[in-house]
Amino acid sequence: DGGITQSPKYLFRKEGQNVTLSCEQNLNHDAMYWYRQDPGQGLRLIYYSQIVNDFQKGDIAEGYSVSREKKESFPLTVTSAQKNPTAFYLCASSPGNFYGYTFGSGTRLTVV
């Protein structure tokens, strides 16, 4: 079955450490996205990539970095520069239209 996989589901890190969240899709989608969910604020776009080796900042990119070396993979690194990293992170992919917009099951990151 085609889908989008995020791992791990839960992640704990100490303050000041960088951490990388994995996102893999086997849907052959060109575009991939990272969102962050905080209570009462909905889903906010961090970064997105429409083709391999290219990505753009979303609305809240500060403190995050991404790479898109392969079509299937779009890892997100939460750096120590991110002031409030504790959140639920969602990865999504799209073939180029919203009907195919598919979300992963998310990673809950807790920084202590």
Next chain:
Amino acid sequence: DQQVKQNSPSLSVQEGRISILNCDYTNSMFDYFLWYKKYPAEGPTFLISISSIKDKNEDGRFTVFLNKSAKHLSLHIVPSQPGDSAVYFCAAIQGAQKLVFGQGTRLTINP
């Protein structure tokens, strides 16, 4: 600048009655509007959408209404069922595939 707003954080409805979730937007250039349903610790799943050139779209128990002059859309669920209890996100899209989400409304269906 919140372009898509869901002003009700929560809504409680009796099983079998109608649930109405509301959403307002500010950008008149949005092409499509979508509703997503989300359970805790899961990703959102697509529910229903509507093009900006239409005013109503129906799919089974779910109907979305769009009022362009008021920049307002609503999702009606009839009849409401316990499995409908979830967080519902309104989203809008313009051209380049980026979805803009509202804050979400937590719907609770009471038996």
